[in-house]
Amino acid sequence: MKKIKRIAVCTGGGDAPGLNAVIQAVAVSAANRGWDCFGIREGFNGILFPERYDGNGVIRLTRDRVRGIGHLGGTILGTTNTGNPMSFPMTTPDGKTSEIDRTGEIAAYFASHEIDALISIGGDGSLTIAEHLCEKYGMCVIGVPKTIDNDLDKTFTTFGFDSAVSFATECLDRLHSTAQSHNRVMVVEVMGRYAGWIALHAGIAGGAHAILLPEIPYDINKVANKVRQRSAEGRDYSIVLVAEAAHACGSGMEIKAPAEVGHQERLGGVGEHVARELGILTHKEVRSVVLGHLVRGGGPTAFDRLTALRFGSAAVRALDLGMNRIMVALGMLGVDYIPLSEVAGRMRTVPLDCDTLQTGRDLGISFGD
Numbered sequence: 111m112k113k114i115k116r117i118a119v120c121t122g123g124g125d126a127p128g129l130n131a132v133i134q135a136v137a138v139s140a141a142n143r144g145w146d147c148f149g150i151r152e153g154f155n156g157i158l159f160p161e162r163y164d165g166n167g168v169i170r171l172t173r174d175r176v177r178g179i180g181h182l183g184g185t186i187l188g189t190t191n192t193g194n195p196m197s198f199p200m201t202t203p204d205g206k207t208s209e210i211d212r213t214g215e216i217a218a219y220f221a222s223h224e225i226d227a228l229i230s231i232g233g234d235g236s237l238t239i240a241e242h243l244c245e246k247y248g249m250c251v252i253g254v255p256k257t258i259d260n261d262l263d264k265t266f267t268t269f270g271f272d273s274a275v276s277f278a279t280e281c282l283d284r285l286h287s288t289a290q291s292h293n294r295v296m297v298v299e300v301m302g303r304y305a306g307w308i309a310l311h312a313g314i315a316g317g318a319h320a321i322l323l324p325e326i327p328y329d330i331n332k333v334a335n336k337v338r339q340r341s342a343e344g345r346d347y348s349i350v351l352v353a354e355a356a357h358a359c360g361s362g363m364e365i366k367a368p369a370e371v372g373h374q375e376r377l378g379g380v381g382e383h384v385a386r387e388l389g390i391l392t393h394k395e396v397r398s399v400v401l402g403h404l405v406r407g408g409g410p411t412a413f414d415r416l417t418a419l420r421f422g423s424a425a426v427r428a429l430d431l432g433m434n435r436i437m438v439a440l441g442m443l444g445v446d447y448i449p450l451s452e453v454a455g456r457m458r459t460v461p462l463d464c465d466t467l468q469t470g471r472d473l474g475i476s477f478g479d
C-alpha cells in the first residue's frame with residue numbers, strides 16, 4: 111500500500127452549500143496527518159488550462175487558506191458544469207466540432223507532480239469522471255457526493271439539499287400570506303434537473319396545495335380542480351410548487367430555456383406555463399415565481415455543514431486506511447464507503463411509494479394525477 115503524502119481536491123458541477131466545509135475538512139484532516147493538500151481550480155480547468163490562472167491553476171490548501179470558510183456558500187476553488195474532460199468539445203482546423211478525451215492530461219499531471227490521490231467532490235458527472243480516472247489510469251480517487259438535487263444513489267442524502275429545501279420552504283411560508291391577502295394562485299418553480307426531491311420536501315414542509323414532480327406527469331385539469339375545490343371551501347388562494355423538470359402527462363417533455371453555446375441544456379419555464387394554463391382554467395389571478403439559483407446560493411444549514419465536514423474527513427480517513435475507488439456516503443448509522451462503480455451514472459429519483467409522497471397525499475396535497 112502506497113503511503114499518502116500529497117493529495118488534491120476539486121469541485122465539479124453546479125455549486126452547492128457545503129462545498130467549502132468539505133474542502134476545509136479535507137485540508138485540515140490532511141494537514142493533521144502531515145500531508146500536503148492542493149486544490150484544483152474550477153473542476154479540472156486548473157490542470158487543463160493553466161494559462162487561465164497565471165500558473166495558479168492548482169493551489170496549495172494550507173490550514174490558513176481554509177480557515178473560516180466552512181459556513182460560506184459556493185466554493186473557494188470555483189466550479190464548472192461545462193467541458194467534461196471525458197468528452198471535451200473541440201473545433202478542428204476545418205471548422206468541424208468533435209469531442210476528445212482529455213482525462214490523460216489529468217492523470218499525467220498527478221504523476222508528474224507526485225500527487226498520490228484525488229478527492230473529487232461532485233454530482234453524477236464528477237463521480238463518473240472519478241470512476242474513469244481509476245479505471246483507465248489506475249489513479250487513486252475518493253468521491254464525495256454533492257448536489258442540491260439529492261438525486262445520487264446509495265447515500266441517504268447529499269449535502270446542499272437541506273439548505274435548498276430550507277430556503278424554498280421559507281419562500282413558501284412568505285408566499286402564503288401574500289397569496290391569501292390577494293386571493294391569488296402562486297405558482298412557484300424550483301430546481302431539480304432529474305428528480306423532484308426539492309419540490310417534494312419543500313412543498314410538504316411549506317404547505318403547498320399542489321406539487322408537480324417529474325416523476326408524476328401532471329394533468330393540469332386535476333390541478334385546476336384542486337384550486338377550485340379550495341375556493342369552494344372558502345380558501346380562495348392556492349400555492350402550486352412545480353419542479354423545473356415536471357411535465358404534463360402525454361407530453362413526456364420538459365420545458366427548456368434557450369441554452370448558451372457549449373452549455374448543458376437548461377430547464378426552466380414550466381412554472382410560467384402552468385400559471386398561464388391555471389389562469390385560463392380557473393379564471394383566478396395567478397402569479398408565477400421562479401426561485402432558480404436562489405435555492406443554490408448562500409451558506410449551508412447546520413445539517414449540511416456537518417454532513418459536509420463529515421464527508422471531507424471521512425474521505426481523508428478512507429485514504430489513510432488505503433481505500434480507493436469509493437464514494438463516501440451517508441448511511442443510516444454513519445458514513446458508508448460505496449464502490450464508485452455502483453454510483454457512477456446512477457440517478458435516484460423520488461420512488462412513487464416513498465412515505466414522504468404518501469404523507470403529501472394523506473395531507474390532501476394534489477400531485478396532479
Ligand code: F6P
Pocket residue numbers: 124191257258259301302303354376377406
Ligand atoms: O444540478 C444542480 C442544478 O442546480 C439543477 O437543479 C439545475 O437544473 C442545474 O443545476 C442548473 O444549472 P446552471 O447553474 O448551469 O443553470
